[in-house]
Each structure stands twice: as structure tokens, then as C-alpha cells.
Amino acid sequence: MADFWKRLGEIDRRIIFVLIALAVLVPLALKLAFPIPVGKGPSKDFFDSVDSLPPESVVLMSFDYDPSTKPELHPMAIAIVQHLMSTDVNLVAMALWPQGASLAQEILVEISDSLGREQYHDWVNLGYKTGGLVLIARLGSSMKAAFPTDLSETPYGQIPMLDGIQRLCDFDMIITLSAGDPGIPHWVMVASDQLGVPVGGGCTAVSAPQFYPYLQRRVGERPQMEGLLGGLRGAADYEALLRRKYAQAPPGTAIAGMAAQSVAHLVIMVFIVLGNLSYLALRKRKEGQR
Amino acid sequence: MGRLGLFLVILIGPVPALAAGSAGPDQARPVADSFEAVDSPNDAGGVIELSWAMSPGSKLVDSMLVTRSKAGGPENVLSVVSPVSTSYRDTTVANGVRYSYALVPMLDGRRLAEVGPVAASASAQWIHSGRSGMLIITVILAAFILYFIRHGRKGGELYIRQIAGLSAVDDAVGRATEMGRPVLYIPGIMDMDNIQTIASTVILGRVAARTAEYGTPLMVPVSKSVVLSVAQEVVKEAYLEAGRPDAFQKDSISYLTDDQFGYAAGVDGIIVREKPAAIFLLGAFYAESLILAETGRSVGAIQIAGTAMPSQLPFFIAACDYTLIGEELFAASAYLSREPKLLGSLKGQDVAKLFFMVVIVLGVIASTVGQAWDPASEIAAFIRNLTHVE
Amino acid sequence: MRLYVPLGITFIAGIIMILEFFVPHDPFPTLGGHVKDWYTIVASSAIFLGILNLLRVHLKKINLRSRNWQYSPVTIIGFLGMFGTGVAFGFTEGPFFFMFNEFVVPMGATMFSLLAFFVASAAFRAFRASNWRASLLLASAFLVMLGRVPIGDLIWRLIPGAAESAHPNLVTEIGEWIMRVPNMGGQRAILIGAAMGVVATSLRMIFGIERSYLGGTD
Amino acid sequence: MSWEMVGIWGGALLTLCLYSFLYRDNPFYKFAEHLFVGMSAGYWAIYTIFNVLKPNWWDKLVGAGDADPQLIMIIPGLLAVLMLMRVVSKLATYSRLPLALIVGAGAGLQLVSFFQTNGLKQVENTVIPLVGSGVGPTIDNLLIVTAVVCGLVYFFFSKAHRGITGGMANVGITMLMVAFGASFGYTVMARISLLIGQAQFLLFEWVPTIPRILGL
Structure with a gap:
């Protein structure tokens, strides 16, 4: 028996790998689904602040991620763009990450076509520029200096919806979908802290905890961030809220993924329990021998 | 019209x-x-x-x-x-x-x-009014830090507590020497404008001085070209100072790719093939932290990690032998060099932290008392104002 | 000259960035804007150094027939393939874009997803209740993990009466509480401490007290 | 076979090559790894040249379109040339000038940004009343303030962790550990999500094409 506990404690990690793979593949292949309960919290705050934007306001949406975090951030981006475009909010897209620009384009074109929105009147994609914090600081004084043209090289001045948009202060809200550096902290530092433009957004689940301090609300003062979507759960929350409010919103991929997620979590937790059982059994034996 | x-x-x-x-x-x-x-x-x-x-x-x-x-x-x-x-x-x-x-x-x-x-x-202003509190605090704290640096340089008495991860640097390099395996140094994935990368290249100099002394091969794969240049300068200089310029191999410091996961894939390959006995993961890390640390652990290397990225610290703690948490990373170069002026700056940082602790405690007391007694809430408001930055 | 001119440049560039933050009056905003623009250009131009290094290291490996040299041509061909098509056909469409989207992107996503496996093995190995502090770490990890998926609340509601109680989503709430209170406090201590480290390190750089990044002290 | 097929199959096979690393190092992984490093380096080189250097430097220097040439752009151009002097060992010293600019600008910018957002702002947010609305928030606030103050004590370098300092530092590191545990637990979800993304690609995009390719 003691041998069993010892072997269990030092199990080859490749066995864990196989079980994790199965935990994800099987629920996906069988298309399991769980209900998503959404209560008050950062996801709801974010949804509400986007939902309360009046028609014709202008939102800057920065796609600060790349394909490696696509599974988490892309479903959010789709749901948010869907939301903005169906409520007549004008959308200016940009990216602090090079590959973000084309990811944005993919979503914008598809959703704008399906909802009959018009490029350069309802939305524009300015593309990617390097520089992170430095670039954001530059946008604070001049959008045009940093983005002389949009993604398809149309000069800034020839884009009708950008009339009157000269710098970050001219936006009603900034939404950043952020996979890391540069991302949320930089937008908060410049746009929210220095310029006072409301900032909200989504991030990978991993980085969400470090942004919790930005969410704290005190009476009579704006929080550093309006709200936050964390990872796939955040995306699923947003999808659920969107569908609750606008029944015609198409179903997203985040809700489906939550089932696989749950099973994989269970597998990891079972392993943690097994590891501790083995540890405790061995320790008891050692104490018994003494 | x-x-x-x-x-x-x-x-x-x-x-x-x-x-x-x-x-x-x-x-x-x-x-x-x-x-x-x-x-x-x-x-x-x-x-x-x-x-x-x-x-x-x-x-x-x-x-x-x-x-x-x-x-x-x-x-x-x-x-x-x-x-x-x-x-x-x-x-x-x-x-x-x-x-x-x-x-x-x-x-x-x-x-x-x-x-x-x-x-x-319209007119221009000389001082940003919403930032004057920060300006005052910055000047005070900078003065503290610079004062203690001077104090240290003049040979003033300075005690610095032990930092486990840094005391282990010598052991780690020594073990690699005994086993005849290389030391791998990873300065994070951010560029040279990131202060963690700057701190890491400084620590690299101290580690390179040890590997030069012990004659152990040092490998530094980097993800940014500017970091490549700086790392080459720093390591070359360390070998020169140790009197081993012959042992310096420029190509042991190499650029892989700017891509986060391309870099992780490349470094993983280096780890499993070169089997370093000691791995340093110091600097700004993102998601690749655990990919590197778990692979390093699987080849049995002693791992010393450090970063100020709060989101990556749990993974380093789970997978590495020693982890420098946040500020400890910035203390590392001073700690390893033992140069009095640098140790002085640590003392200055402590005074700055003490200052903030006092501000927090006073502010919390004042705003708690202020619930019942108005003058106290004015003090709390003053403290909040002082630390408030627009 | 080898030391003092660079130190002077570091000092001036650093001070301009700091003053730009506090002084909205010209010339600082203009100077700050220039320094930021120049920074981007200079840092980007260094990419050529990286490319040369990458090519040299692999060509040398092939020349010397070092261990695993057979794979070096793969790197070189991969590089030239992307670089060549990028120059010839542009980077927003055509073969460059295709190869990037269809090959580079999935490889990045795959490397990233390795973390699902590593997180599991690291959790299994590291989360042992060896003392009370480790037990706290374990407990908070476990509860948050459970609170992140709907299944945590579904399990809680198996207890009779739980679903109708005031807290039908108790597990999620506990997870959120851990994130909001102890986690926020801990993170904040790290943030403030690290900010002090950044300030001190930056000052050492700007005032030239730490200068080893310039390669020595001569 | 269409280009789309080439893309799906190439992506799927490279994905499987990289996953094989989980078993152990092998020629498939080595191939994919070397290809990944090369291709991504090529990608970044092109992107940097055409999306950064060209619009932000060259176009401004020569005055692309109807803009006037900005002669001040000669300065960063010169600095960039000095940076590249590193390849000539005699002139390598001059690369210290651009490096000095990069480090100086980075240090200055990070000093104010970190101090504001991670320093002062966090201090300001911690100045909260302990009592107020009910028992729950009081305990929460007390815990947050304790964690911050004791956590800062843990980072003291010039004081031995003994006596009161030691006690507070102990509380501090304990709170940090709880935070790390929470952060780890929170992250697991994101990591699984990534695997789900890749599994979806393999299951729903690649697998359905297998019969077609095999002519079934």
C-alpha cells in the first residue's frame, strides 16, 4: 500500500498530460453544455458601461492580442463588436500588437457586413503601430501623427467619421482587449489616469487578478477601469448578458468551451487531492517509523 | 446659408x-x-x-x-x-x-x-496642477535614495538582510561547473526600455563574472535585438574584468526571435538539448514563464527566477527552486555586487516604503476616525489628495 | 568620451521624460515627443542586428557540422521564406500573410496551449499541504479554481436548500472574494514594492550610478 | 488540393509536431521548433521594417505624400546607423550612444508611469476607512490594509526579519502566498481555454478533412 502512495506521488507527468487532453477533447467532441449564471461583478459592470453608451458615441477599441490568446480574447471581441454595431456606436479599431490589426479586420468586416454597417462611417480600422506606452502617450496629443493612414492606407483626413477626433480625449470610451504588454496597464496609465477617458476591456484570465486594483470604486470618483472581462468565463458572461438583453444576438463559442473547461478543472483538482493524499500517507508512515 | x-x-x-x-x-x-x-x-x-x-x-x-x-x-x-x-x-x-x-x-x-x-x-502652464503632489513626493523620495547612495559611497554602515534566491547564485554556478554543464540565463522577453530588462542585464553582468571565474559556459538566448547588444557588452565586460577575455564567446549570446512563443519553443529546445545545470529566469516574463520553468525543471536544473510581473510569480514559485518577488529583482544587482553605493540605494528604497506605510496607516486611521469626527476626515482627504495623480 | 557622452545622453533623455510628465509648458512636450519618436526608430532599427546574429549562428553551425546542424537550414529557409515573400509581395496579403496565418499562428497557439499541461503538472507537484502556509496557498488556489467554472456552484447546489438560500452561487462568490480581498492586498503590496524598485533602479540609471549596461566603467 | 487545405494541414501537422514535445524531444519537434524560430523572426523583421521604420521614419524624413520632409528625422537615422555599427568591432563603441538614449528614455518613462500607477495610485486606494457599512466590509478592508502594510514590511532589505518586523514580514509573506495561490487558481482556466482553442481547431477544422484527403 505504501508503495502505491509513493508511486502515486511521483506519477509520470505524461500520464497527467494524457488525462488533461482527454478531459478537453471528450466534452468538446460530445458538445456538452452547462448553464452560465452571471451575477454582479466586473463582467456585468463592463457590459453595463458599454450598454449605456448613447448612440453616435465614438469608441476606440484596441486589439492588443495575437493569435496565441485568440481562444480567450477573440470571443470577447466578437461579442463586443456585435454589441457596439447593433447599438449604433461608432467604432475606431487599432492595435498595439502587430497581429491584432488583422484579427480586428476579420471581425469588423464580417459583423459589419452582417449588420449592414459602413466602413469609414460606422467603423474604421487604423491598424497597428509599435511603441506601447509611448504610442498611447502620442495618441493623447495627436491621433493623426501616429496613424497618418488607416490599415488600407486611406489618409486619416479623408475618413469622414474621424472628423473631430483628434486625440484620445475625443473618445467616449476606450476598450482594450489585452493579452499582456503593451495592454491594459498602459491604457489605464495614460488614457484613464492622465486623460480621464473611461477605459474598460478584457484580458486573459491569467492577468485579470493584477487588474483588480484598477476596478475599485469609491464614492464620487471614477474607477481606473469601468469593468473587466477575464478569460473565457468573462467572454461567456458577456455572451450570456448580450443574449439575455438582445435575443437576436447569435450564439458565441465561449459558452460551448465552458463545459470542457469544467471537466479539465475537475481533473486537475482530483490530481491535487491525490497528490496530497499520497503526501499525507507517506508522512504518516514516516512518523510511524520514528 | x-x-x-x-x-x-x-x-x-x-x-x-x-x-x-x-x-x-x-x-x-x-x-x-x-x-x-x-x-x-x-x-x-x-x-x-x-x-x-x-x-x-x-x-x-x-x-x-x-x-x-x-x-x-x-x-x-x-x-x-x-x-x-x-x-x-x-x-x-x-x-x-x-x-x-x-x-x-x-x-x-x-x-x-x-x-x-x-x-x-489659452495659455501654457509650468507645473501640472494635478501632479504637484506626486512631484513633491518624487523629489523627496529621490532625495532619500540619492542621499543613502552617497552615504553608502562614503562608507556608512549598511545592513542588508539575506535574500535566499541571491545567496544561491554562487551555489548554482558552482554546481554547473562540477557537473560540467552550462549555465542558461534568460533575461525575460521585453525590450530594453523595460526597467526589469535593464535590471536583468545588470544582474547578468554579476552572473557572468561568476561563470568567467569558474570557467563555466554561459548561454544567453534573447528575444530582442537591443537586449542582444546590451547583453553582449555586459558579458564581454565581465569576462574582461575577470581576466578571462579569451573565454568570452560572442555567439553564446544569441538572438532567437521577437516572437514570444517562437522564443519559448527555441529556449525549450536549448534546455532539453544542452541540459543546463543552472537556469536563471530574471526579467519581465509573460505566459512563457511556466513553459520555460517546467521544461527547466524536467531536466533537473537548479532554477532561480525573479520578476515583478505579479501574474507570473505563482508559476515561478511552483516550478523554481528560488524566486525573487517583485522588488527583490531590483535589489538583486546591488545585493550581488555588494557595492556600498548600490546597497545604499536599497536603504533609500526602504525609507520610501516606510514613508508609504506611514502614509497608509495615518490615512486609514484618519479616514476611520473621520467617520465620526470631521477634522480627521479632512486629514484623510489631504492624504488622498497628496497621493492623487491626474 | 567613451563613458561620459553616453552617460550624459541617458541623463538628458531620462530627465526629459520625467519633466515632460510634470511640466506641460513647452519645450518639454515637444522634446518628449521627439525622444519617444526617436526611441521607437532606434529600437526598431536594431532588428537588423538580431537577424545578422541569427543567420551567423546557424551558418556557423552548418559549417562546423555542430550537433543538430541538420535543423539549421530549416531555420534559415523559414526566415528567408518569410522575409523574401514579405519584401516581394507585401505583408498584408499574398504568400507572406498566408504562411503567417496558417503556419506561424497555429504554432504560437500550440506553444501557448502547452501551458494547460504544464499548469496541471505544476499544480500536482507543488500544491502539497506541507505546512500551514503551503496549505493556505493550496486552499486559495483550490477554491478559486472551483469558483471559476459553473460546476463549482452546481456542486454547491447539490446540498439541499443551497439553491434557494441567499447565496446560490456561493462557490463563485468565495472565489471572487479571495480575488477581491486577500489577493488584491497581496498584489498591491507587490505593486507598491516593485514601484519603489523601479524608481530606485531608474534613478541609478539616470544618474549614472549603475552603468554596467554600457559595458564597464572605463 | 486547395490552398485552404494546405493551410489547414500545414497548421495541424505543425501543431502535432510541437505537441510531441510533451512526450520528449524528438526530430519532429526539432523541425517545427527551428521552422517556428526562423519564420517568426522573418515575420517580425518584415513587420518592423515596413510597419515601423518606413512610416515612422522614412516617410517622415522624405515627406511622403504632400507632407514636408522633416529634417529632424536625420537624428534618429544617425543614431540607428550608430546602433548598427556594432557589427564593425572597431566602431562598436559608438553603439553606446543609441543604447544610452534607449535606456535613458525607458528609465525616465517607467519611473513616472510605475510610480503613478503602481505606486501612488495603489497607496491612494488603500487609504480607506476600516469601519463603515457592516461587519463584512470592515473585515475586508482590515485584511487589505494588513496585507499591504505587512507585505511592504516583507520587502524591507535593511532590517533583519526579527521581532516585530519579523512578525509583520511573516504575516506579509503569508498574504502574498494566498495571493499567489489565488492567482494560480485563476490562471488555470485561461490555460485550459487555450488548449480548448487548439482542440477545436484540430477537431472541427482538421479532422473533417481527413476522409476527403484520403479519398473516402
């Missing part, structure tokens, strides 16, 4: 407001009130901010013109804004010139009674 407006009214017919039986639009109450123009604060000038409030019960107009004129000059239409907007920034003004502004509501192409005029001139 006026004639065109009239034309439009004839074309379109009676406007809804007239149809509702109220007085004509010209006699309607002003669309907006509390209209004001002020110099935009805390900038280099060149901006005047206009703001107004919609007066309740007024008619909804089609749009509004923002007009501007210089004393005695002609009126220019600056912009057409939507009827529900309540502010406008004029960014085309010259400093020190007085402009007057008016707001002209438009309904069916006709100008209604204008609001205003109001006047303002």
Missing part, C-alpha cells in the same frame, strides 16, 4: 415643433445654458475647452454650430456638433489671444437664437 435654410423650411414644410402648436423656434427658450469657455488646464496651451448643459424642456435641434471670432474679426464656424453633445475642444487657438465663442442651434437648416458669446484665451 440663411437663404438656403429658408428654402429648406419651405421644402420640408412645417417643422414638428410648429405643428405641436408652440411658438416659433426663434422665440423658443435657449437650447443650452451655462455655456462657458475655459483654457484647457495643464497643457502647453493651444486649447480652449467649451462646455454647456442642455436646458431642460428645450427643443431638440438638428445640430449645433460652434463659432469663434477674434476681437473685431469675422466669425468662423469651427465645427458642427451633434445636438446631444455638451462639450467641444478647440485645439486651433494661439496662446494669449482672446477668442469669443458662440453656440448656434440649427433646426431644419435655420439658425436659432445663438447661445453666448463667451470669451477665453
